[in-house]
Amino acid sequence: MNKGSRREISDLIVQHDPLGQARVPVERAAVVAELAELGQVRAARIVSRMPATGGILDEEYVNGVLFRSHAELQRLSEEFLQPQRVLALLRPTVAAYRAHATRTPIRVVDFGCGLGYLIRWLAAKGDLGPDVELIGVDFNDSLVNAASAAAKAESLKCRFVTGDVFALDEPATIVTSVGVLHHFAAQSLESLFRAHETAGVAAFMHYDIAPTWPAPLGAWLFHAARMREPLARQDGVLSAVRAHDDETLTSAARAGTSSYRIGVFGTPFALFPVTRIIRPVVGIRPELVDQLRRGLGRMHRHLNLE
Ligand SMILES: C[S@@+](CC[C@H](N)C(=O)[O-])C[C@H]1O[C@@H](n2cnc3c(N)ncnc32)[C@H](O)[C@@H]1O
Incomplete structure (x- = not known):
């Protein structure tokens, strides 16, 4: 099959x-x-x-x-330092946009935010600057409500919205996601990327599992060891099997858009891919690229943009 x-x-x-x-x-x-x-x-x-x-x-x-499955997912994100990984690319992207800013505030939107861990972590520790607004968006209102309640309990400066990330009243500047792209069939990726361009997004970075040879085994091990909810175990392992490879993601992004430089940040090493389990497909307006590369410092070698 x-x-x-x-x-x-x-x-x-x-x-x-x-x-x-x-x-x-x-x-x-x-x-x-x-x-x-x-x-x-x-x-x-x-x-x-x-x-x-x-x-x-x-x-x-x-x-x-x-709720329970996403709470377990949040724990996995904490263990893999996922917000720190996002911040390493997000901070220089925000700085690059700020240097060319045509619009403020700079709206960073997490698409498919679930319980909002990434946005809440960025609000608590990201220190991205007072001109940055942090917003989580998800289709699922019960998760959005839980994310809002958690943010309120900690008085965090961020908010959560139910609905479509590309139909926000206030348009997103930078769109990110974690573990969402594999929920889209390969044939619908092109229109997903096109929607970024139509909505006027300046840059996107979508993190998902790299379908390397050990990914299904690794996912099975982690989910068996760390997840208790049967749905979380089942879906977690399948997400590693269904994940899109670099070529599928970048060619869909290139086919769906014309105004971004597209690539992958931190492509896994072929023989020893475990060090880059989750990597983002990146799209960024060309005028921001030089500044982003400067901001990345030595890490810029891991960003292959075309
Ligand atoms: C695997 S969860 C990941 C949640 C969160 N990013 C995390 O890392 O914990 C995928 C999330 O994407 C949301 N989602 C999937 N397709 C979506 C869409 N088209 N628009 C908004 N949210 C979507 C689901 O409701 C779900 O909460």
């Missing part, structure tokens, strides 16, 4: 109207049947055990499962 055709449970048990605003009821039997047809027997079993009323999955139960 084509690895891309397998589905993550989290993509099926929450569904939205076409505008991505209102949640719509999800029929448990339909999800179980879809997973079973794809041969994902264990995933089908996990969903078949979820409570439903009149055949419709219990939304509160689903929210709870997703």
Whole structure:
């Protein structure tokens, strides 16, 4: 079976109207049947055990499962120092934009923010400057509410919004994401990248798992050892299998846009790829590139832009 055709449970048990605003009821039997047809027997079993009323999955139960799964994901991000990795590229990108700034504030938006760990960490420790606004956006309102509550509890200067990252009232300057691109089928990546250009985004950096040879084994090990929620284990391992390779991401970004220099930051070493498990596909307006390279210092060698 084509690895891309397998589905993550989290993509099926929450569904939205076409505008991505209102949640719509999800029929448990339909999800179980879809997973079973794809041969994902264990995933089908996990969903078949979820409570439903009149055949419709219990939304509160689903929210709870997703909350726990994202909390486990947050712990993994903490262990992998993911926000620090994002900041290493984000800080010089913000500085490069600031040097050419045509718009302030500089809006950094995390697309598919989940519980908002990255944005909350940046608000607490990123020190990006008073002209930078930090916003997390996710389709899932229950995660957005949890992210907002966590930020409020710590009085952090950031906010969270439910909906479409490319239809914000105040447009994003820099868009980032962690672990989101593999939720998009390869054939829809081009339009995803095009949406950045249409929305006037100055730069993007989307981090996702590099599909290297040890990635599925590593994902399995980490998820077996660290994750407790069956959905998190199941989806986590599948995300490493479904992840897009550098070529798929960069060619989709180049096909979908014409005004960015595109590349990958920190391509994994072929023989020993474990040091770069999660790497970003990057797009940046050409006039910002020299300044970004200067800001990256020695690390600029790891940014291959075309
Ligand atoms: C694997 S989670 C990653 C969450 C978070 N970035 C993290 O690292 O913990 C993927 C998130 O992307 C969100 N998502 C997927 N497609 C989306 C879309 N088109 N627009 C907004 N959010 C989306 C999902 O709701 C989910 O919260």
